Amino acid sequence: MNQHMPPEPVPFIDIGAQRRRLGKAIDIATKRVLDHCQFISGPEVAQLEEVLSAYCGAKHVITCANGTDALVMVLMATGVGPGDAVICPSFTFCATASPVARTGGTPLFVDVDETTFNMTRASLEHGVAAARKLGLKPKAVIPVDLFGQSADHDGIGELARAEGLLVVDDAA
Numbered sequence: 094m095n096q097h098m099p100p101e102p103v104p105f106i107d108i109g110a111q112r113r114r115l116g117k118a119i120d121i122a123t124k125r126v127l128d129h130c131q132f133i134s135g136p137e138v139a140q141l142e143e144v145l146s147a148y149c150g151a152k153h154v155i156t157c158a159n160g161t162d163a164l165v166m167v168l169m170a171t172g173v174g175p176g177d178a179v180i181c182p183s184f185t186f187c188a189t190a191s192p193v194a195r196t197g198g199t200p201l202f203v204d205v206d207e208t209t210f211n212m213t214r215a216s217l218e219h220g221v222a223a224a225r226k227l228g229l230k231p232k233a234v235i236p237v238d239l240f241g242q243s244a245d246h247d248g249i250g251e252l253a254r255a256e257g258l259l260v261v262d263d264a265a
């Protein structure tokens with residue numbers, strides 16, 4: 094006789110699993126920082142930037158408090174402001190677009206691919222055209238890699254180069 098077993102539910106977010114795996118190491122590191130009291134730009138910050146630089150192959154790594162600050166910092170550094178469109182995927186967390194509004198630019202949302210939920214080269218192309226139609230200057234694009242699935246960075250990068258768009262990858 095066939096017995097139908099209901100599938101085990103898989104939680105969308107399981108922070109406990111991370112805690113079980115990394116908890117001890119995090120507790121030790123947290124205590125070390127609390128003991129030496131260098132809470133701002135302490136040795137762990139320099140070490141993290143070094144390790145991240147090697148891991149990503151990036152010449153410069155600047156750490157900050159959170160993903161929102163990271164996006165705001167980059168947009169401020171590149172001078173995004175009124176009249177600029179920054180193209181964002183329509184399916185993401187609100188913090189992809191809110192830094193654009195904070196710097197005075199206009200977040201312009203484009204459709205996502207129905208299999209990856211991510212922006213595509215074609216949707217970026219529509220976004221660039223839509224921005225121009227609205228009288229905005231397409232200045233940057235923020236692709237997001239959602240649920241572990243990568244956006245089409247080859248296609249997006251190629252079009253961004255051709256259109257002179259800055260690519261800010263939101264990997265939060």
Ligand SMILES: Cc1ncc(COP(=O)(O)O)c(C=O)c1O
Pocket residue numbers: 158159160161162185186188189237263264265
């Ligand atoms: C896609 C995406 N971008 C940006 C952020 C903002 O990160 P933070 O909450 O660290 O400011 C998040 C946070 O969940 C996110 O999911």
